[in-house]
Amino acid sequence: MSNDKIIEKKSIEEIERCIVKRYKKHIWSKFLKALNDYKLISDGDKIAIAISGGKDSLLMAKMFQELKKYSNIDFEIVFLAMDPGYRPDIRVKLEEICEYLNIDIKIFESNIFKITDEIARDNPCYMCARMRRGALYNKAEELGCNKLALGHHYDDVIETTMMNILCSGNFKTMLPKVQSSKNTDMQIIRPLYYIREEYIKRFIKYTGLEPLDCACTVTAKKSGNKRYEIKELISTLSDNFENVEKSIFKSAQNVNIDSILGWEEDGVRHNFMEKFSQKI
Numbered sequence: 001m002s003n004d005k006i007i008e009k010k011s012i013e014e015i016e017r018c019i020v021k022r023y024k025k026h027i028w029s030k031f032l033k034a035l036n037d038y039k040l041i042s043d044g045d046k047i048a049i050a051i052s053g054g055k056d057s058l059l060m061a062k063m064f065q066e067l068k069k070y071s072n073i074d075f076e077i078v079f080l081a082m083d084p085g086y087r088p089d090i091r092v093k094l095e096e097i098c099e100y101l102n103i104d105i106k107i108f109e110s111n112i113f114k115i116t117d118e119i120a121r122d123n124p125c126y127m128c129a130r131m132r133r134g135a136l137y138n139k140a141e142e143l144g145c146n147k148l149a150l151g152h153h154y155d156d157v158i159e160t161t162m163m164n165i166l167c168s169g170n171f172k173t174m175l176p177k178v179q180s181s182k183n184t185d186m187q188i189i190r191p192l193y194y195i196r197e198e199y200i201k202r203f204i205k206y207t208g209l210e211p212l213d214c215a216c217t218v219t220a221k222k223s224g225n226k227r228y229e230i231k232e233l234i235s236t237l238s239d240n241f242e243n244v245e246k247s248i249f250k251s252a253q254n255v256n257i258d259s260i261l262g263w264e265e266d267g268v269r270h271n272f273m274e275k276f277s278q279k280i
Contacts, residue, residue, distance in 0.1 A: 009208035012102055019059075019066055023203055030194040031063050038176040040147075040189045045075040047147045047189075048140035051105050053081070053094040053212035055204045056151030060192055061103045064149070078143055081105040082135055084128075085113030094212060101209075106143070110135050125225060133188075141186055152190045155197040158248040159230045167226060171260075173252035 010018070020028050035041055049064055051057045064077050081098070083091055098105045112131045133150070140148045152174055160174040176193045180186040192200075204211060237244045257263065262271050 007205065007208040009100075010206070012100065015101070015207045015209075016062060016066060018203070018206060019062060020070075022206070023199060026199040027059070027195055027203060028063065028066075031067075031191055034176060034191055034193040034195075035067075038189075038193070040177055040191055041073055041075055043074045045073075045147055046078065046143075046145045047075060047149055048078050048080045048136070048143060048145040049149045050136050050151065051079050051081040051094075051098065051103065052151070053097060054151070055200050055209075055211040056153055056192060056197075058097070058101060058103070058209065058211055059200055059203060060149060060151045062101060063191070065102075078140075078145060079103050079105045080136060080139060080143070080148075081107045082112075082132060082139070083107055083109045084132060084135075085111055090212065093210075097209065097211065108139055125227070137180075137186065137188070141184065146185050147187045147189050149189050149191055151192055153192040153195045153197050153200060154249065155231070155245070157193065158234065158245055159227055161248055161252060162230050162234060163226060166230070171252075171255075 041047065047064070049057070049061050051061055061079055068075075068077065079098070081094065083094075086094070095105075095107075110132075112128060112135065137148055157174045161172070164170050164172045174190065176190050178188045180188075234245060234248070241247070258275070260272065262269065264270070
């Protein structure tokens with residue numbers, strides 16, 4: 001028998017209050033700092049908040065609702081959820097948890113799980129993530145939004161950095177905001193950029209909520225995932241190196257262009273020999 005204590009689900013009032021009170025230091029203040037540091041929202045914005053039903057997107061949705069109460073910035077929010085091919089019970093669970101949290105979601109359907117299974121069955125996660133982001137992006141644009149908020153947090157940033165180094169042979173990180181590559185004003189923003197996953201988990205446990213997991217029908221019977229392997233690697237490294245997560249995060253802020261072999265800027269590849277030749 002499990003010794004885990006069953007936590008009663010908190011009321012919506014308690015959930016909203018704990019974001020700005022109990023978790024003010026590690027969640028609410030970090031959220032506000034990211035918004036301010038990277039100028040993620042402005043007057044006149046219409047922001048699509050991407051809702052998957054997972055812990056990160058649910059917290060992000062509630063923080064934007066709280067922000068509307070306290071902020072002087074004039075902005076609109078739309079809660080946008082995509083059904084990529086969920087089982088009926090998963091779809092119902094998504095609707096129920098959002099209803100409980102007073103998150104008025106607009107759900108649209110796609111067949112991304114089916115397509116991913118057909119074209120990338122052996123390694124579907126990367127393709128699925130790209131397709132889901134693209135579908136959300138297009139729907140947000142259709143609804144007249146100029147920004148799409150995604151629930152990537154601090155740990156996602158450092159894991160992405162390490163995955164690129166170890167698996168792709170390049171140094172790239174996950175940026176707090178990205179301008180559309182298309183000829184539009186649309187931006188992708190990541191308001192949870194400074195928030196550690198540990199505190200998102202603590203928040204969810206305290207509230208008694210039961211968010212969705214990945215709910216993927218393609219990988220449901222598979223085990224192992226490169227991102228989870230990277231997560232475990234970083235955890236192992238943190239046992240032997242002090243503040244290793246912070247060091248990985250800050251590495252992308254402290255790139256010394258004079259000490260790298262090559263880089264890409266505006267789609268053009270450069271080599272350190274260019275700068276070296278100029279100094280001779």
